[in-house]
Amino acid sequence: GESVGLHLPTLSVQEGDNSIINCAYSNSASDYFIWYKQESGKGPQFIIDIRSNMDKRQGQRVTVLLNKTVKHLSLQIAATQPGDSAVYFCAENKLGTYKYIFGTGTRLKVLA
Amino acid sequence: SAVISQKPSRDICQRGTSLTIQCQVDSQVTMMFWYRQQPGQSLTLIATANQGSEATYESGFVIDKFPISRPNLTFSTLTVSNMSPEDSSIYLCSVELRDFDYGYTFGSGTRLTVV
Numbered sequence: 001g002e003s004v005g006l007h008l009p010t011l012s013v014q015e016g017d018n019s020i021i022n023c024a025y026s027n028s029a030s031d032y033f034i035w036y037k038q039e040s041g042k043g044p045q046f047i048i049d050i051r052s053n054m055d056k057r058q059g060q061r062v063t064v065l066l067n068k069t070v071k072h073l074s075l076q077i078a079a080t081q082p083g084d085s086a087v088y089f090c091a092e093n094k095l096g097t098y099k100y101i102f103g104t105g106t107r108l109k110v111l112a
Numbered sequence: 113s114a115v116i117s118q119k120p121s122r123d124i125c126q127r128g129t130s131l132t133i134q135c136q137v138d139s140q141v142t143m144m145f146w147y148r149q150q151p152g153q154s155l156t157l158i159a160t161a162n163q164g165s166e167a168t169y170e171s172g173f174v175i176d177k178f179p180i181s182r183p184n185l186t187f188s189t190l191t192v193s194n195m196s197p198e199d200s201s202i203y204l205c206s207v208e209l210r211d212f213d214y215g216y217t218f219g220s221g222t223r224l225t226v227v
Contacts, residue, residue: 034215043116043204043218044155089154091215098143098208100216102155 012109019077021106023090026071030092034100035064035075039086047075047088051095077108085110114139118205118219125195125226132191133222135205140185145216146178149202158203161188195226 013019025033031052036044050057050064050073057064063076073090090103115138125131135144146158159169159180167180181189192199205219 032215041220041223043118043206043220044216046215046217049215093215098145098160099157104154 009104010107010109012111013080014111015080015082017080019075019080019084019108021075021077021088021108023073023075023103024071025073025090025092025101025103027092027094027101028071029094030101032093032095033064033066033073034091034093035062035073036089036091036102037084037086038089038105044089080108080110082110082112084108114141114207114217116205116207116217116219118222120222121220122223123225125224127196127226129195130191130193131195131224132189133203133205135188135190135219137186137207141207142185143208144182144188145206145208146180146188146190147204147206147218149204149221151201155204158190192224195224197226200224200226 034049035047037047038044048059048062048064050066052068055066061078065074075088077084085108087105087107089105091100093100117136119134123131144161147155148158149155157170158173158178159167161167161180161182163182163185169175177193179191190203202221202223204221206216208216
């Protein structure tokens with residue numbers, strides 16, 4: 001079946017630098033995407049989402065970019081902080097349906 | 113967003129036994145979802161629980177192994193039956209809010225270790 005995948009399983013960045021986490025999706029019918037953050041011992045937490053009619057959406061220190069041509073999604077975190085250390089998942093969905101497909105996750109390590 | 117309380121938060125169980133995980137939501141929701149997250153892996157949907165009807169299971173998951181109850185619009189349970197070490201995972205309850213900005217809200221999960 002179709003699935004969502006990630007390019008890098010682990011990403012290490014220096015505190016204060018910008019982080020970019022990537023995700024490839026294969027279902028061209030997906031039109032809604034979410035990035036989740038999962039800290040150790042906790043459930044995934046919503047960070048930011050984007051619909052397929054948008055290329056970019058910004059939140060507080062985070063930006064999601066969507067490239068539908070190559071089916072690529074990225075999460076940019078500005079001025080990465082130690083509290084950003086977590087596993088990040090992308091998830092795709094077809095609006096109007098309840099089922100989400102989650103990517104394999106990228107572990108972000110912030111180095112002091 | 114909804115607040116989800118899930119318990120137990122963790123447990124260590126003997127193989128062959130069963131564990132029931134409870135999920136309580138602070139608002140009424142139509143659909144509740146149960147996910148499994150195996151060590152170092154992503155999330156896999158086990159089943160969808162609607163109040164007043166049988167749960168809908170995803171491929172690879174069966175009711176005999178993962179019976180689900182949904183007695184009302186704020187509560188659900190997932191039982192992991194006849195456990196084996198392969199069932200060691202984090203089990204997560206979630207709800208979807210029909211709000212563009214929130215997608216799924218997850219409970220904090222139940223970390224299950226089967227020995």
